[in-house]
Amino acid sequence: MFGGTGEGRKYFGLILGLIFLALGVIPLLNQFGIIAFSLPTIPQMVLWILGVIGGILLLIDAMKEGQFRQGLMIVSLILALALLVISVIPLLGTFGVISFALPAIGKTIIDVLFAVAGIMLIIGAFAAQM
Numbered sequence: 255m256f257g258g259t260g261e262g263r264k265y266f267g268l269i270l271g272l273i274f275l276a277l278g279v280i281p282l283l284n285q286f287g288i289i290a291f292s293l294p295t296i297p298q299m300v301l302w303i304l305g306v307i308g309g310i311l312l313l314i315d316a317m318k319e320g321q322f323r324q325g326l327m328i329v330s331l332i333l334a335l336a337l338l339v340i341s342v343i344p345l346l347g348t349f350g351v352i353s354f355a356l357p358a359i360g361k362t363i364i365d366v367l368f369a370v371a372g373i374m375l376i377i378g379a380f381a382a383q384m
Contacts, residue, residue, distance in 0.1 A: 298344070305341025306345065309335070316334060
């Protein structure tokens with residue numbers, strides 16, 4: 255499709271990583287007064303779906319990185335599980351599949367998680383062709 259083996263995965267991971275990075279870094283910079291603008295309000299459902307997609311992609315990266323880079327594998331695995339937990343549970347609760355909810359998580363924590371996940375997805379995109 256894009257030219258070689260893993261090229262589609264590379265571009266998808268890179269684009270998703272940049273989206274996560276923007277979703278995490280821009281609100282953080284605004285909160286600390288470094289920039290004067292912020293992102294428009296994004297529906298929670300969109301963030302949860304992006305979180306599930308990002309978590310699955312980070313899990314795949316963790317499995318691939320386990321062969322070569324043990325440290326990256328552990329970070330990717332922890333981020334993937336965190337993203338999946340904070341995304342899947344509210345998503346399932348919305349559809350009535352489960353009856354419990356997560357306690358309130360601070361917006362800053364989610365922003366930091368998204369920023370770090372974006373960085374790891376970008377790293378994974380460039381490591382995908384190796």
